[in-house]
Amino acid sequence: MPEAVTHAQWLRRAGELRPPTAHHIDGADEPGSGGDYAVVSPRDGRTLIRVADASPAEVDLAVAAARRAFDHGPWPRLAPAERGRVLLRLADLLEEHRADLALTVSLEMGKPISDAYGVELRAAINTFRWYGQLADKVTDESPHVSPDALALVTREPAGVVGAVVPWNFPLTLASWKVAPALAAGCTVVLKPSESSPLSALTLGRLATEAGLPPGVLNVVSGDGPTAGRALGLHPGVDVLAFTGSTAVGRHFLRYAADSNLKRVWLELGGKSPNIILPDAPDLDAAAATAAWGVFFNQGEMCTAPSRLLVHASIAERVTEAVVARARALRVGDPLDPATEMGALVGESHLERVLAHVAAGPADGARLRTGGSRTLTASGGSFLEPTVFDQVAPDSRLAREEIFGPVLSVLAFDDLEEAVALANDTEYGLAAGLWTSDLATAHRVSRALRAGTVWVNCYEEGDLTVPFGGMKQSGNGRDKSAHALEKYTELKTTWIRL
Known part of the structure; x- marks a missing residue:
């Protein structure tokens, strides 16, 4: 710009x-x-x-x-x-x-x-x-x-x-x-x-x-x-x-x-999983990318990594880092070059996203940050970056496409469980995986039912590679x-x- x-x-x-x-x-x-x-x-x-x-x-x-x-x-x-x-x-x-x-x-x-x-x-x-x-x-x-x-x-x-x-x-x-x-x-x-x-x-x-x-x-x-x-x-x-x-x-x-x-x-649509393993090459980079990916474009992305699947041994560390990133994001006037997250597309869409947010605690999830309208004096449709953890795999937060700045964190104990959670969705547009092990990267990428799998990154690519989904994506x-x-x-x- x-x-x-x-x-x-x-x-x-x-x-x-x-x-x-x-x-x-x-x-x-x-x-x-x-x-x-x-x-x-x-x-x-x-x-x-x-x-x-x-x-x-x-x-x-x-x-x-x-x-x-x-x-x-x-x-x-x-x-x-x-x-x-x-x-x-x-x-x-x-x-x-x-x-x-x-x-x-x-x-x-x-x-x-x-x-x-x-x-x-x-x-x-x-x-x-x-x-x-x-x-x-x-x-x-x-x-x-x-x-x-x-x-x-x-x-x-x-x-x-x-x-x-x-x-x-x-x-x-x-x-x-x-x-x-x-x-x-x-x-x-x-x-x-x-x-x-x-x-x-x-x-x-x-x-x-x-x-x-x-x-x-x-x-x-x-x-x-x-x-x-x-x-x-x-x-x-x-x-x-x-x-x-x-x-x-x-x-x-x-x-x-x-x-x-x-x-x-x-x-x-999509409900893309983003899997972070304990051997991720850089946990801070993985957390920062997870936050960027779900809040970019106000979360209004079909590929948004809205399900963050984290190994139980690092779940709290990663979640705290993502929450800190969410709280630091500058939500503001879209015409301000300093704004990092703008307005949702309109009032009806904002109300729909807020309904999903309201359902989170009712389904047992814990709200870690956000969840409310902001900048109400502007007359615009602004929402705080929102993070839930303790999200149940069968809850609405984990299964329905929200299309807003709302992240659901789910913990897992082993790789087999992570892949099962990742594939437990009607969608199959994209997925992310963070690991230092080359064999794991290949095996899990093949096992994930998604049109695009990013390893140690997210939303990367150019026009030489195809984009599209599997299943109901x-x-x-x-x-x-x-x-x-x-x-x-x-x-x-x-x-x-």
């Missing part, structure tokens, strides 16, 4: 920000006929702006534009290198508008401005740049068959993609869907969360400015039960990519079954070249010679 930008300067810039309010369909603004709704900032509870609210009619317009662009437009027929150049131009435009986009994200969902600029925008820019560079490096196959035949296996764009993304990383998760879909030659209808539509609407306009033909990337703002449902049921959509809750993911599977059996790729993978598998079809052509 530009170090020279102060809290006062961000506040002034926020007052001057003029984000788009209309849908972006077929390369142009589309006010629509569905009315509008208020986007409320969780930092102070005030309305930022009113934006267009998509009805099924606007979704129809967007899908029709994407359908025309795919069936008759130039994008799927461009040389992959040319598609890549457009994505690289888009990455450059995101960099050019980085400060305003970071400010938009911070205002609409409560993320600290330092994280919005340094993490969210960096990830989105890097994603479009990476897939822009990859676009012309995907090859087809020609298997060796009989001497009198030629076999070709070609990878072709799958068609119109509906991408539905949540509010916790509005640009990062949008880029993880949109960039590989565009690189593959698909066209896209993007529906952001109704809580965080402003950054996505800006992305649509920058994509058109970068040179995407009309209809290739369309953005509609609206809620899930109306706009999301219309997109999921639409027969003109070939692929649906969704990140969000497991409950909503089930809806999209039903929408596909009730319409055209479109492919549905889901990245859903979803299917398919974002990031890496493997993401292209979601947006392409394999065609076999057999030629008799």
